[in-house]
Amino acid sequence: EAQVTQNPRYLITVTGKKLTVTCSQNMNHEYMSWYRQDPGLGLRQIYYSMNVEVTDKGDVPEGYKVSRKEKRNFPLILESPSPNQTSLYFCASRVWGQETQYFGPGTRLLVL
Amino acid sequence: QKEVEQDPGPLSVPEGAIVSLNCTYSNSAFQYFMWYRQYSRKGPELLMYTYSSGNKEDGRFTAQVDKSSKYISLFIRDSQPSDSATYLCAMSPQAAGNKLTFGGGTRVLVKP
Numbered sequence: 001e002a003q004v005t006q007n008p009r010y011l012i013t014v015t016g017k018k019l020t021v022t023c024s025q026n027m028n029h030e031y032m033s034w035y036r037q038d039p040g041l042g043l044r045q046i047y048y049s050m051n052v053e054v055t056d057k058g059d060v061p062e063g064y065k066v067s068r069k070e071k072r073n074f075p076l077i078l079e080s081p082s083p084n085q086t087s088l089y090f091c092a093s094r095v096w097g098q099e100t101q102y103f104g105p106g107t108r109l110l111v112l
Numbered sequence: 113q114k115e116v117e118q119d120p121g122p123l124s125v126p127e128g129a130i131v132s133l134n135c136t137y138s139n140s141a142f143q144y145f146m147w148y149r150q151y152s153r154k155g156p157e158l159l160m161y162t163y164s165s166g167n168k169e170d171g172r173f174t175a176q177v178d179k180s181s182k183y184i185s186l187f188i189r190d191s192q193p194s195d196s197a198t199y200l201c202a203m204s205p206q207a208a209g210n211k212l213t214f215g216g217g218t219r220v221l222v223k224p
Contacts (some may be wrong), residue, residue: 004155031210040120042200042214043156050210058211090155099146099208103155 002027004104006091012110013081021076021107023091030096032074033058034066036087037106043090049074050096081111115139118201118215127224131188135201135215138182142213145177147186150217157158159199160186163207167190191222 004025013019025032033048035058045058049068063085065077076092078085088108094101118135119190125131133147144163148156160175162168162184168175176185188195201215 035214040216041114042116042118042216043202043212044214045211048210056210059213064132073222092155094208099144099161101212103157105155106153 002102004091004093004102006089006104006107008107009105010015012112014112015082016080019078019081019109021089021091021109023074023076023104024072025074025091025093025096025102026072027093027102028071029093029102030071031101032091032093033067033101034064034074034076035090035092036060036085038087046076046089051064078095081109083111085109086111113138114216115213116203116215118203119218120216122219122221124221124223125191127191127193127222129191129222131186131191131195131220131222133186133188133199133201133218133220134171135184135203136182137184137203137213139203139205139213140179141205143183144204144207144209145175146204146212147173147175147200148202148214150200152197155210156200187221193222193224195224196220 034045034046047066091104147160150156198217200217
């Protein structure tokens with residue numbers, strides 16, 4: 001089944017404790033992206049990647065890191081999480097040049 | 113002021129009614145417009161995609177773009193309880209662009 005998977009789905013952590021949210025897609029998509037969703041603010045893009053080893057900042061990259069060492073994986077790293085990073089995170093992927101973006105199921109993060 | 117404004121709702125309608133959703137935006141560079149549907153506890157899925165001004169119809173869904181007014185709409189005819197979801201508009205200055213700007217989403221509830 002074609003899909004985007006994220007792990008973990010739910011995470012509670014404390015301020016300053018490094019964490020990684022994994023994202024994997026099995027559709028051989030070139031483009032992958034991370035978003036955060038907060039009430040009333042919609043989805044805001046954190047980082048995106050056009051292909052392996054090619055990444056760029058979205059609208060809200062502060063406090064986040066990403067890497068794209070393999071085409072299928074695009075992990076989101078929070079080196080020192082803070083409470084303002086409490087949010088619902090979505091990973092998405094699509095074929096380069098096409099509009100249809102496929103979203104993962106989301107990761108709900110709570111930073112205490 | 114946000115670049116894309118969307119009434120958060122909730123919008124409650126009886127089954128069979130027409131649902132009317134809209135977004136306003138401030139960035140005149142936006143040329144490509146999308147509507148996503150997001151069910152509770154799921155990632156968004158692309159519903160409609162339009163370019164520049166005009167109408168596009170797909171089954172019970174009609175998307176309209178009025179670039180002169182910086183206003184886009186989505187109409188759902190013969191609404192069903194299964195249409196109950198949050199609807200997010202999104203827009204980009206480029207086709208299949210790297211960056212999408214989303215509205216905050218409108219929650220729709222269709223009552224049987």
